[in-house]
Amino acid sequence: MAKKLSIEEEATQILNRVGLTISQARIYLALLKLEKATAKTISKHSKVARQEVYRILVELEEKSLVERIIATPTEFKPVPIENGLAFLIEERRKNMSGIQKEANKLILRHRIFLKPKEIPQEEKLEFILVPENKALLLRMKRALDATQTSIDGIYPKEEFLQILFNLSDKIQKALEKGVKIQCLLNEPLDANSWPATVQFIAENPFFEIRIMSESSEEKIWIYDKKEVLVSTCPQRGHTQAPVLWTNAAPFIKLAQNYFKMSWKKAAKVKI
Numbered sequence: 001m002a003k004k005l006s007i008e009e010e011a012t013q014i015l016n017r018v019g020l021t022i023s024q025a026r027i028y029l030a031l032l033k034l035e036k037a038t039a040k041t042i043s044k045h046s047k048v049a050r051q052e053v054y055r056i057l058v059e060l061e062e063k064s065l066v067e068r069i070i071a072t073p074t075e076f077k078p079v080p081i082e083n084g085l086a087f088l089i090e091e092r093r094k095n096m097s098g099i100q101k102e103a104n105k106l107i108l109r110h111r112i113f114l115k116p117k118e119i120p121q122e123e124k125l126e127f128i129l130v131p132e133n134k135a136l137l138l139r140m141k142r143a144l145d146a147t148q149t150s151i152d153g154i155y156p157k158e159e160f161l162q163i164l165f166n167l168s169d170k171i172q173k174a175l176e177k178g179v180k181i182q183c184l185l186n187e188p189l190d191a192n193s194w195p196a197t198v199q200f201i202a203e204n205p206f207f208e209i210r211i212m213s214e215s216s217e218e219k220i221w222i223y224d225k226k227e228v229l230v231s232t233c234p235q236r237g238h239t240q241a242p243v244l245w246t247n248a249a250p251f252i253k254l255a256q257n258y259f260k261m262s263w264k265k266a267a268k269v270k271i
Contacts, residue, residue, distance in 0.1 A: 014106045018088040019063075023048050027056050028065055028078060036069060036077035063087060064135035070127035070244075077128070079135060082107060087134055125248045129232070136243050137166065143223045144170040152222040152259045153183040154212075159219070160185055168201060175204045182208050184259070184266055186216050210266035219243075220255055228255045 005013070008029065015025035030046035031037060039057065043050040057076055060066040065084045069075040078084065085103045130136050144167065151174065160183060164171065175181065188211050201207055219231035227247045
């Protein structure tokens with residue numbers, strides 16, 4: 001009779017089948033339980049050698065499963081298990097039926113095991129470098145879901161239209177609950193700029209665009225004046241460069257003041 005696997009052993013095996021090594025799976029599961037931790041703490045809980053942990057954390061960042069928190073010492077936090085599994089499954093599109101079944105089993109049967117302990121604590125100021133590609137879009141989607149009153153942005157026209165297209169459902173839902181969206185673009189829009197699929201967003205009274213008086217390559221999003229996303233490399237596309245996320249009030253105030261000053265100078269446009 002085969003030995004019954006523990007919940008952790010079964011979770012490790014399923015993550016291994018959807019693309020992670022055993023060590024990567026152990027570190028990811030340890031982070032899910034810890035919520036966030038240093039490499040030293042991760043090593044202790046995952047039982048993976050500390051010198052290996054640093055290398056594997058970089059690999060997990062590249063897979064969009066882990067975010068790096070700018071702190072002393074450096075800390076790491078995982079993306080939610082549902083999103084992490086979705087990223088891994090997307091990379092393994094062949095033979096999906098069996099893998100998806102086991103991934104869903106992991107989410108449904110082990111939610112309690114993976115859920116971190118709820119410890120009441122004050123909100124901490126954080127600076128996080130969000131990995132490129134899928135993790136950035138995921139954080140933008142979460143920010144859109146959480147926003148209650150306002151979104152202010154500064155973006156190059158073409159990349160802004162791409163974001164509008166990719167996140168049109170989330171943006172529409174934000175507008176429907178009364179969120180005011182103001183965005184500054186670096187160049188004018190023409191009649192052919194708006195894809196038909198997002199024309200309804202452009203016509204919403206809570207949605208406003210202005211054109212900056214000087215060409216700019218900044219990429220900034222401010223949500224409810226409580227959190228901000230700033231591109232670390234304006235020359236690259238919006239999903240190709242790491243982005244700094246923070247809830248630090250002084251940093252947000254600087255971004256907000258810059259937006260207000262630029263908004264006043266910008267030219268109004270009719271959409």
